[in-house]
Amino acid sequence: MIWLLDLDNTLVSRDDAFAAWAATAVADDGGTDADLAAIVAADDGGFSPKAVVARELIDRLGWADDVEAAIDRFRAGIREHVRAYDGVLADLDALRAAGDRAAVVTNGVSHQQRGKIARCGIAAHVDAIVVSGEEGVEKPDPRIVEIALARLGVTDVDRDRVWMVGDAGHADVAVGRAAGVRTGWVSHGRAWDDAEGPVPDAVGATTRDVLALVTAGEPAAP
Structure with a gap:
């Protein structure tokens, strides 16, 4: 075969890794449960355009307005948590x-x-x-x-x-x-x-x- x-x-x-990283990021940056839910929803199981996820993170967590840097940050978070x-x-x-x-x-x-x-x-x-x-x-x-x-x-x-x-x-x-x-x-x-x-x-x-x-x-x- x-x-x-x-x-x-x-x-x-992959989805568990993103959710685990996002929970840590939201907690570290003073976000709320609603912020976490919105970020996970924006990711759409990894099928959403990465710029959409980055924009959600920037707007909700007050990150610097740099989409590429935000993409790099959450990608690194996924790699760190994936099993x-x-x-x-x-x-x-x-x-x-x-x-x-x-x-x-x-x-x-x-x-x-x-x-x-x-x-x-x-x-x-x-x-x-x-x-x-x-x-x-x-x-x-x-x-x-x-x-x-x-x-x-x-x-x-x-x-x-x-x-x-x-x-x-x-x-x-x-x-x-x-x-x-x-x-x-x-x-x-x-x-x-x-x-x-x-x-x-x-x-x-x-x-x-x-x-x-x-x-x-x-x-x-x-």
């Missing part, structure tokens, strides 16, 4: 020991994504890393999947043996479908949005759940 895995909120707890999900790297080790191949396929700027990967020690547990900011193409463009398969040396593999696993329907599931591979969605307890198309091939509350469903040959999940 070939595993293509998203990074943020799939292998590492790999418990057990998921061990699961990847077990899959690779059994002959599977695995690659990280992540959207984002190089230094930020590489920083998270380094902090969590992920490189030792996968066979390749593909970062959109380094490749000039990002999910859901299927070319990023082709880059990952080439990096793994498996461009001719049966696409039914390739799984794109991630938490974002509009990016991870969409890119898997566009590339003609199987799709696994990490729901984190959310319901699938039918506006994003049919339910993915495997659905689990956590990444470990998705991996277990697929390896057990029972990909269909509620």
